[in-house]
Amino acid sequence: MTFPATVSAGTGAGDSHPAGRPGAGELLDRLRARAPGAAVAGPVTHVERIPARPGTVAEWPEWVPADLRAALAGQGVSAPWRHQVEAATQAYAGRHVVVATGTASGKSLAYQLPALATLLADPRATVLYLAPTKALAADQLRAVAALGLDGVRPACYDGDTPRAERDWIRAHSRFVLTNPDMLHHGVLPGHAKWSAFLRRLAFVVVDECHTYRGVFGSHVAHVLRRLRRQAARHPRTPGQPVPGQRGGAAGPPGAATAAGPVFVLASATSGDPAVAAERLTGLPVSAVTTDTAPRGGLTFALWEPPLLPPPTANAPEPADPTEVAEPTEVAEPTEVAEPTEVAEPTEVIAAVSADAAPVRRSALRETADLLSDTVAAGVRTLAFVRSRRGAEVIATTARRALDEAVPGLGARVAAYRSGYLREERRSLEQALLGGELLGLASTSALELGVDLVGLDAVLICGYPGTRASLWQQAGRAGRSGREALAVLVARDDPLDSYLVHHPEALFGRPVEATVLDPANPYVLGPQLACAAAESPLTPADLELFGEGAKEAVEELVAGGALRHRPTGWYWRHVRRPEVDLRGTGGAPVDVVESATGRLLGTVDPASSHFQVHPGAVYLHQGASYVVDDLDLDDGCALVHAEEPDWSTHPxxxxxxxxxxxxxxxxxxxxxxxxxxxxxxxxxxxxxxxxxxxxxxxxxxxxxxxxxxxxxxxxxxxxxxxxxxxxxxxxxxxxxxxxxxxxxxxxxxxxxxxxxxxxxxxxxxxxxxxxxxxxxxxxxxxxxxxxxxxxxxxxxxxxxxxxxxxxxxxxxxxxxxxxxxxxxxxxxxxxxxxxxxxxxxxxxxxxxxxxxxxxxxxxxxxxxx
Structure with a gap:
């Protein structure tokens, strides 16, 4: 699928914006004028103007209950968009469907309509919603709860859920919002306690399914197969309606049967979403890809920081302590799963001379300056950065610059990343939604469909790795339908440099297909072990898990993990298999202030070697700490507050x-x-x-x-x-x-x-x-x-x-x-x-x- 066609570059003439805040084109002109090097060639290498687009509405389907329509109208939804109705109708008819449309196109309504209509029609039905991040699940909980529908009882069930609430959720919630990690570690191993919920399961919603790629996506594909298996083992109550058979009317060919729930997937615009969804679920899936929602205009600028003058012995250019190897953002599902950093090594460690090559101004510094400029102009801005440390540095630098200009203004900028405690994350989300914060420097944690209404600009510090992710991040701005600005700030990196000088590689090009391989034996074997620990495997189960399952089971038997009996393959050990979906290497490492015992945050085990090794400088919301000790066995890093005049580089x-x-x-x-x-x-x-x-x-x-x-x-x-x-x-x-x-x-x-x-x-x-x-x-x-x-x-x-x-x-x-x-x-x-x-x-x-x-x-x- 190709991103919507663009028109020629411009400066944003005709921008529509509230009084007192500049429009996208005017804001870009201001940023250009104030940028270092603007008097020479200027940092902007290309400007792409993506025009506004009107929406196409459709009639409410007859099967949508009147009280659901009224509740949606109370939230400002007077009529659905055509693609929402198309996807919702297919799902209600019992077909597995993926809706793959642009950011802010209303994908939530496409799955809410069939799911909520079913819950209202059948007081016994249940719905399971899966999100890759806790922030997104919390946002969807707010949206569903705001409808005030009787008997739905939505609830989040994740690692942050207090133990006292979990029993109530299992027994009473009919719309459970969780993530693949909790499904893997909590729900499926305890499927007996969830039997009432599973036997009534009508829909499984898989939100932002394009994020399930690589090894993580391959693991999630088998978690979903395990879910299908357990739902089938807990058959529906006799006489319970199933999707496609409402009111006794038989569904169309291919409609779901009592054997399992209907899967509804939502994805950002992606290449071949139906194939990716089928690979993820193991089911035939139809795709809805025509985006009929309205979209505000977007001015998208490619920005290359200027070259720095050669350093001299008397006046060295200050180094940026954050432009070093940083572990990728891998975390318990606070943000999109990313693999652990892998170094690019050679055999000998050596230093490189400071004047060996020309160096550009740091993308982190450039982004921090742009963030401070947009916040000073009263523009709500989200700055995406790839590393946790980078998010901290951009926020800190912007705060200092703003406080120097207007004392106290820096308080309206903050950092947001994984590793923060739950209370900190929820507080930051509310502050941004409520307008208390004007600027936020975030890792990919806020890339997904959290409804950030009112943002006017997005700064992207470094190419995020895929065009799909780039458009997802850019789409955070302009979600209220206004003109918006997105700026990609290039890092001093071959790919970033190539892209800002070859805009045709970004604009008007198809976005990438999602890559995952459920047949990966390093994924399939451990997942089959998990399935066997939940209940004995049968030959029919091997067909469910697909290619390579038979060979993987034979290896597990040969290795002593499974025992073959006439009734199936049994798990031989007392403890369950330990399988990490996200490749983080196990439980997170707690970062604890040694003097007070206060928990500052967490770091995944693989990243801990880089971020919290003994002697490392650790940043948290602008405060600096030095690591005293890292105990990998106990999963704890002890730190003390200190502001050293040096940075650390593993x-x-x-x-x-x-x-x-x-x-x-x-x-x-x-x-x-x-x-x-x-x-x-x-x-x-x-x-x-x-x-x-x-x-x-x-x-x-x-x-x-x-x-x-x-x-x-x-x-x-x-x-x-x-x-x-x-x-x-x-x-x-x-x-x-x-x-x-x-x-x-x-x-x-x-x-x-x-x-x-x-x-x-x-x-x-x-x-x-x-x-x-x-x-x-x-x-x-x-x-x-x-x-x-x-x-x-x-x-x-x-x-x-x-x-x-x-x-x-x-x-x-x-x-x-x-x-x-x-x-x-x-x-x-x-x-x-x-x-x-x-x-x-x-x-x-x-x-x-x-x-x-x-x-x-x-x-x-x-x-x-």
């Missing part, structure tokens, strides 16, 4: 070995491979750098355990003879491969639904397993996530974009916009830019001569 090392080859292409002197690899990484030290100058004050060792990962990788080899013939001297081979690796990782999101934090890489002039110069790029998830497979199939397009990004960059020796990486474990040394282009020329020429790369028999990325 360093790690990685080794990789090839386990097996799934597919390969012999291209003469070049080989392209897809296979399984073992990756071992360890955080071994950290640097203290002075805040004012970036000067390295000390490098201190760390004793943290190594982390091991078996995953899927794509790699290419190049013969030394072909490199020599291309003019790459032996001494330059390590730097050439290292530079090509960095750029290839940065550009992989062009062909796969990932960002560079989803993946890792390694390059070497002579790898022991390949016996040749080699560049590896691997998925940062156990068992793989489908990214390497897509890279393998699209190798020519991927590596061509990589080669062009390096060659077109205006720097001389390589910079963060082409071959330097923000998460390199080797300090971006050595790098050889020109030689990297020659390496890629050799690879591309030989791949073109050999023909397309085709997946081998074991390439499962498109199966499901």
């Amino acid at each position: 360093r790690d090392v990685t080794s990789l070995s090839v386990v097996s080859v799934r597919s390969y292409l012999d291209a003469g002197p070049v080989g392209m491979f897809l296979g399984e690899v073992d990756v071992t990484s360890q955080v071994v030290s950290y640097q203290r750098r002075r805040l004012a100058s970036g000067e390295v004050l000390a490098t201190l060792p760390l004793e943290l355990p190594a982390r091991e990962l078996r995953t899927v990788a794509v790699w290419f080899t190049v013969s030394p003879e072909s490199l020599a013939a291309a003019g790459v001297e032996p001494a330059d081979v390590p730097g050439a491969l290292h530079a090509a690796e960095h750029a290839a990782i940065g550009l992989l999101p062009l062909v796969a639904t990932c960002d560079r934090w989803d993946i890792g890489g390694l390059s070497t002039a002579a790898h022991p397993d390949t016996e040749a110069p080699t560049v590896f790029v691997y998925d940062g998830h156990p068992g793989g996530a489908g990214f390497a497979e897509r890279a393998y199939r699209a190798a020519p397009a991927w590596l061509t974009a990589t080669r062009d990004a390096i060659a077109e960059c205006g720097c001389e020796a390589g910079c963060p916009s082409c071959v330097q990486s923000p998460k390199c474990g080797n300090g971006n040394n050595p790098l050889a830019k020109a030689e990297a282009v020659r390496v890629l020329d050799v690879v591309l020429a030989n791949l073109a001569a050999a023909g397309p790369t085709e997946p081998g028999e074991s390439d499962r990325s498109d199966r499901g």
